[in-house]
Amino acid sequence: MASCVYFCDLRGKCILSRRYRDDIPSSAIEKFPTLLVDAEQESAVVPPCLSHNGVYYSFIQHNDIYLVSMTRSMSINVAQSLAFLYRLVEVLTEYVKTVEEESIRDNFVIIYELLDEMMDYGIPQITETKMLKQYITQKSFKLIKSAKKSKNVVRPPSQLTQSVSWRPEGIVYKRNEAFLDVVESINMLISAQGQVLRSEILGKVKVKSRLSGMPDLKLGLNDKGIFTSGTDLADGTAPPTTKKSNIELEDLKFHQCVRLSKFENEKIITFIPPDGDFELMNYRLTTPIKPLIWCDVKIQVHSRSRIEIHCRAAAQIKKKSTANNVEITIPVPEDVDSPKFRYFHGSVKYLPEKNAIVWKIKTFPGGKEYSMAAQMGLPSVTDVDTPKSKRPVQVKFQIPYFTTSGIQVRYLKVNEPKLQYQSYPWVRYITQSGDDYTIRTT
Template structure:
């Protein structure tokens, strides 16, 4: 199915190359890099599937790192995209904050993981529990040992414990002194907002992430107060689909550790917890811009880690915008201005970013498209709530915790 996988940085340089069905020339990478350059710095707008004369180039992008699959036959694109997404997720679990520098430092482990996750071009082993039993997570000790004894020492000689378990995604004989399970409901808002504040398109993509630290083989039943607000659901293989279709209840034997139990899209109305009001004006060779950021009365929680990005066009120069709140940074090479605000409370006055810039009067003035990111702890934009979590076949006492988190995803504000 998949001929080769290339992992590239944002400049199109190859970090990792893995061929499964013969060697593919790197000219396909050059074709993909041309598409990346066209959309720079908006890498998320690169088409996920690119058709060339000989191959299909399918990719996902994480933190400026591109996971590119080269396919020579007709396949279901979503299958390849899901595989690449799982590869990116497992790499993040192994290496922490995934970026090109971390991959270069751990490229041997990356090759070993790709070898286990794909067999002859077909997805094979994508369970993090099994992979961590086979290939050690990089740390200072095994990295030092690898420098002394060679790179192969990170592969364990014994079979994973999960091969002895009756469920392939869970280790056998798991034991904890304190049994705990934590459930995180994570909502991500995507929207395109016009200059008058109206939303052209909007959606909430949610996920339920579970961190399971329970002994034995627990059989869990999770009930929601309002399961009807979810649609386009995607489940972890541990979930009994028939039980959900019949009762709207999640029954599952969880993997050990952290995993994504469920992904969904919310049906409800979208309530943006933040607003961004930009204004720009042009005169002969100069321009002025102001951006106001404030909170809306949809939650009493603090809006944290606010990041406003303003990509000025290439015909602008001398960009000088300042604010009394947060930090402002402008890259003269990419013309990208970033404004970071640590947090805003509902009663806090709305901060303003303002200043001027110069532009080439012989060219046509171009209005930039702003983007904003943020996080809101202990608040769910979708409104999804957990009703109960029941442990059926184990008798020990255990602690349960539920937390909500809302993040700003792909939010664009047009001028």
């Protein structure tokens, strides 16, 4: 796939390199800075793949460095090449914390070892950090030696030569448990009149495995219609589809431990889990939903005097549900002062560094409505009314025991054929605000 991998600074100068094949001269990297400048001049968006004299440069930028993969093959999978570079950054972050020019120079020994293990003859091999950390350590900057003096040869963990490379053998727990969290984040843009302009559900199924041996898990969900009939076996992603309830699935991706052939044929999720925490699957839904936490914010600006803000918040969820840690951030002009608040629930605070009022409500039961009023002075005013802030209101919240999409876990079966132990699966549901849950003001 790759003839060589280079680490370059922002000027394109080589910091560190690893060559896997000899079909590209070492001087080819010297052309990379020129190609980068030419691409920036031609277009505002630089493509992630450039070519020159039959050499193809695939690259990504991270902090103050470029990671460049070079090849002569025209049939290369560019997406796979870029995915490897991003995965390389994730692995290096586990070892050196911050991946930047200085850390690359200070830790070149461990980076060379990782490059040798993660790729063989230009083909990706081991990319699981848990497996790499078993025999490549950060403290010693060298491979762990065998305990026997007569054998100093480094032996890779046995699981690297097996089909289950993400889980070592010999794991033992006194209490065998599996924790599964279904977390859905809601991104939404709402007009001042309450109309939903854009909505999106980003879902994740997280698993914490504390199981002995080599367990085989089977996960059953309440609606198979949420999944597509065709899944890309290369990376676990699936094309869009529509299920009976008209929920349109935009994206679906599984962890590598899931048996994709089994899922494609029978729509059953079976897997041997890694030990500890991992993300089993994630998905995205773009479907019209009503606002879970709705805020009606009205801002009145009085010339030469003050600004008044009235906020009415409503929890538009089922009465048996409760929104926790609700935080409503209302923007205000930069030069306000002398804040005065009137409210009966939660706490209100003016944050001048953010030019905003933050209203926090610890528990917000479904079906309830709360209100808050604020009055602030405007010292620097003119005869013309002060323009209102164009920034929207931001809302944060968490709703336990609830999913917006309606996904429910019907069962999580654990089978360990050798140990035959009794396991204890636990399931939690959380719906929370995403990074972009905003409401426009009037």
